[in-house]
Amino acid sequence: MPSRKKTTMFAxxxxxxxxxxVIICVVLATQHWMSSKVRxxxxxxxxxxxLTYGLFSGTCEQFVDVGLQVSERTFQVADNLSNxxxxxxxIAIIVILVLSLLxxxxxxxxxxxxxxxxxxxxxxxxxxxxxxxxxxxxxxxxAMILFPVNIEENGLSVELAYGCFSVLQTHxxxxxxxxxxxxxxxxxxxxxxxSIIIIYFYDHARYSKKKEQERxxxxxxxxxxxx
Numbered sequence: 278m279p280s281r282k283k284t285t286m287f288a289x290x291x292x293x294x295x296x297x298x299v300i301i302c303v304v305l306a307t308q309h310w311m312s313s314k315v316r317x318x319x320x321x322x323x324x325x326x327x328l329t330y331g332l333f334s335g336t337c338e339q340f341v342d343v344g345l346q347v348s349e350r351t352f353q354v355a356d357n358l359s360n361x362x363x364x365x366x367x368i369a370i371i372v373i374l375v376l377s378l379l380x381x382x383x384x385x386x387x388x389x390x391x392x393x394x395x396x397x398x399x400x401x402x403x404x405x406x407x408x409x410x411x412x413x414x415x416x417x418x419x420a421m422i423l424f425p426v427n428i429e430e431n432g433l434s435v436e437l438a439y440g441c442f443s444v445l446q447t448h449x450x451x452x453x454x455x456x457x458x459x460x461x462x463x464x465x466x467x468x469x470x471x472s473i474i475i476i477y478f479y480d481h482a483r484y485s486k487k488k489e490q491e492r493x494x495x496x497x498x499x500x501x502x503x504x
Contacts, residue, residue: 286479287392290406290472294385297413297468300461301378305371308335309456310424313434316449323449326438330354331458332371337441350441357440363431370420370427377416377465384409384472403480407473414469417462428453 308331317324322342329336331354338349358364387405400408427433435448 283395283479284392286475287388290475291385291388291392293468293472293475294381294388294410297465297472298378298381298385300465300468301374301381301417304458304462304465305332305374305378307331307458308333309458311428311434311459312454312456313438314452315434315438316451317438318447318449324442324446326442328434328437328441329456330437332367332374335437337438339442352437352441354437357437358433359440360431360436363427363433363436366423366427366431367433370423373416373420373423377413377420380409380413380416381465381469384413384469388472388476403476406476410469410472414466417465417469421459421462424459425455 309329310331311329313328315326315328317326319341324342325340327338327340330352333355334351334353336349336351354367355364358367384406387401387409390401391403391406399405432448432451434451434453
């Protein structure tokens, strides 16, 4: 049976891993990644399309300068995209987040296993926890980089606006605000770092104690050697 200290440390790491898993689910499920106001010029007036969307779905509204407002519509992101690059990057982000979800789940399983047993000499030990938490953090960081690239380089919001309202004309400018579904990914990275730090402190303390117990006999007190 593991010691109380080990159980406490790995249980704490398990909690952070579970929190990370839940937040990734929230990131995938919610549609508050981006809020954009995309402005288009018409023949007699300007049109502004307001968009709020995530990786799978979103809503859009159209406002005309003369005061006309088109009722809010719900759309599917993949269906509204005609740009192959933008659609491919959205799919890539989803795949990366699913991989991070699996990594977080495995990390949770590994920390739970260590909290109730002693698999130190296998990949199920601290090494596995380090590996899966690191991979989860890396996947999340990649997703956080790819999404803004898709916004700026592939004009994701503009493409979605054209998909919502096909009569739009020349694009003038766009204003983007990243929503909580995007920013809470930073919390996932911090949770992964916290898990690694918790396990590192325990593993380092265990290693130091083991080395101290294995010190050479010449370092022992003289009276012990005489005995």
